[in-house]
Amino acid sequence: MLRILCFCVFIVHSLSVPAEVYSEGNDCVIGELAQEIASYKDVVERILEYTTNGAFKGKTYDELAKFVDKFGARPSGSNSLEESIDYMIELSRQEHLDDITTEELEVPHWVRGHEKILMMRPRLKNIALLGLGTSVSTPPEGITADVVVVSSFDKLAEISDDEIKGRIVLFDAAYTTYGETVVYRSQGATKAAEKGAVACLIKSITPFSINSPHTGSQHYDGNVTKIPTAAISLEDADLLRRLYDRNEKIVLKIKMSSRFNTKISRNTLVDLKGTEHPEKLVIVSGHIDSWDVGQGAMDDGGGLFVSWAAPVVLKRLNLIPKRTVRSIFWTSEELGLIGAIDYEQRHRNESHNINFIMESDEGTFSPRGLAVAGTQKARCIVAEILKLFTSIDASTFVEESRPGSDITVIVEKGIPGASLLNANEKYFWYHHSEGDTLNVENPAELDLCTGFWTAVAYIIADLSSDIPR
């Protein structure tokens, strides 16, 4: 996942009198649609039974395991990513999902080379690091410079340019939320370079660490000198902070190398064609690329596989809805939602056909519900659907203006959509680190996610009326 925004809770009250969907303040009045939604109770139970106790039990985890063990990390532009796309197409075909389209696009290909930070003073010590995506290399001999430790952009601004020039800036902002703290990763190098720093380090964007650095994307603003930038572990950042506060002279030698070019990759669209309105789409999605560390099992292997599973389960159960259920495997999410941006541009003229768009990119732990964007009317319908998932404790409705990661590109055009809410309290312990492996995933939780994801998509795709805009 590239980013997460804050949620605000939206309370839904249901009244069941009038026939038309309308909203009255924060109250939902969806009339006969409430009965229609309630009528899907048996289908929901059938799907959940199939994924948690039937032939599909454990399948999502097992397929995810084979996939991440075979390909490992799948960074944008890599051969492993393209091979993993081929594999997912074949896996879908094995499930008799033959309506598959790939759409080629140019993607960034940033390749990490050798990376090393040695603390030279006050004593010799290796510092664990991960260069940030798109970071430039150091000169071959490395950069050796003093360190200035600052906790925020405001603190940096208080220091004169003379004191920053020629030095390495370490941002050690305390983790609050990912959304708040990630700004140091995405903009740190630019802010430090503006004041003349020769390199920028950040304290990893995570609440927990076993000396584990976390990479991620960053962006150089147009006018600044591009300086090398990397994340270090909480432990090493705190060590440097303590030494700095004791007025110790800290000298680091940083050597980093990387290559950066472009490659061709593909978005993959797997359609289960609708019976009545095949042109209308309910999209379920996750991204198939990952960072170049760990296995990308959590970010976003889990989201990829629950979205792959949705049309598979419906096909197997012969539950073919009125509208098309399209599963999309986005490419190059981590380097800037590149696949989603291409899709939005390519399909802009037919965007009226997207009835609803869903993404799972914030973990596939136990499902809790949905974070939903859309008009009040749209949200009322989704909230009503969520009431069918009380048995698995997945009825939570949260209003979110830009849910998901890739799909924000589409949702911000006014198309209703949702992101999977799940019990992801430890998500950022592993995110973008070597710890993002299959060990984070749980078969029973994935079964619940698959059942929930599939059932929600089916109901929305099968309702008598579209999700209103």
Place this chain on the structure above:
Amino acid sequence: MLRILCFCVFIVHSLSVPAEVYSEGNDCVIGELAQEIASYKDVVERILEYTTNGAFKGKTYDELAKFVDKFGARPSGSNSLEESIDYMIELSRQEHLDDITTEELEVPHWVRGHEKILMMRPRLKNIALLGLGTSVSTPPEGITADVVVVSSFDKLAEISDDEIKGRIVLFDAAYTTYGETVVYRSQGATKAAEKGAVACLIKSITPFSINSPHTGSQHYDGNVTKIPTAAISLEDADLLRRLYDRNEKIVLKIKMSSRFNTKISRNTLVDLKGTEHPEKLVIVSGHIDSWDVGQGAMDDGGGLFVSWAAPVVLKRLNLIPKRTVRSIFWTSEELGLIGAIDYEQRHRNESHNINFIMESDEGTFSPRGLAVAGTQKARCIVAEILKLFTSIDASTFVEESRPGSDITVIVEKGIPGASLLNANEKYFWYHHSEGDTLNVENPAELDLCTGFWTAVAYIIADLSSDIPR
């Protein structure tokens, strides 16, 4: 800490009639000594107030921080260990503790060199590792061989020698307790070599991981070929297990180098001489050496500093007990209790003077009480003392035949002793890994440990009668 054994709970009932200490089944009858122990209530409160709210508040953490930040890891035989010993002597002198003895001894000096494991088949992947202490090197070109994954020594025994010969054995025993599981680290290489393996890997001895390998000691039995041996992360061990169970051919290339010789190090004895029986000793202790990863802040920086603090706090408060309180900083614990073995041999003729010996080497999280070895009479007295610590929830008494790590060498000679019980549920998350840093430690918890440790040592050193044997 080198090892931990299992505890068995021992219930103490106190009756307060007779004058003599005796035991009756599991019941304690300690007579007037109960009143005498109760009379230390004010002293306990004074010490706890001083360490948690007075001038010593935060001091243990601050001194530990300066120490581990200055020296980092302090492996047996290293210069950093010897310099850190000099530093602790000077730090004690600054507290006007001038009765300091160092005792030289020969210690192992195992130095980790370059270490790398590359999975060659079924795909290229780096495997995170830490060589185990005393492991031999691979040939310079490395060892390239197939992997056999076994979950136990019994499973290994079921496989023919022909299937093991020339291969790399990975033991992936599931973590239950440290005491049960660590046998794969200490004996794995020997067992694998006996069947002709060319290298031995173990799944790290930990219940939790962010791709973090854990080193530790291991031992080659006399007759076997010494083969290289290392710990890999839970995640990589589980990956290899899954591939193996899918009948994938797994080929690893292992390169490891190390040097092994001996050096001279020192145990350090800091005495606060007793007023009435200076020859009699109550020993508080921790080990000053660490593994060569992380900072050794938890193992055993915390134990070292609470033991350093005990005579310091007593001296500052002018609480000089009847017997001598001796703080010992053991050297070379991690390579086999080398310092403690030397001390026991050197002081065997005067061991009757050790009234009680304490060690903290299982964490310095919130103190909970003591794990105690000794006769029933000895345990009854300690249990009575622990009743004075209900206010800080540190009254738990556990019977343990071999408490601590270093001090087992002395306790097994029949000398009563105890190890610090503390809220160390996550101890093995960090143990012997790069995660053993100051971030694991907490100032308020260290203040409680220091107060508890100091007060227990004071009372035992000041009682009218010795702890009976």
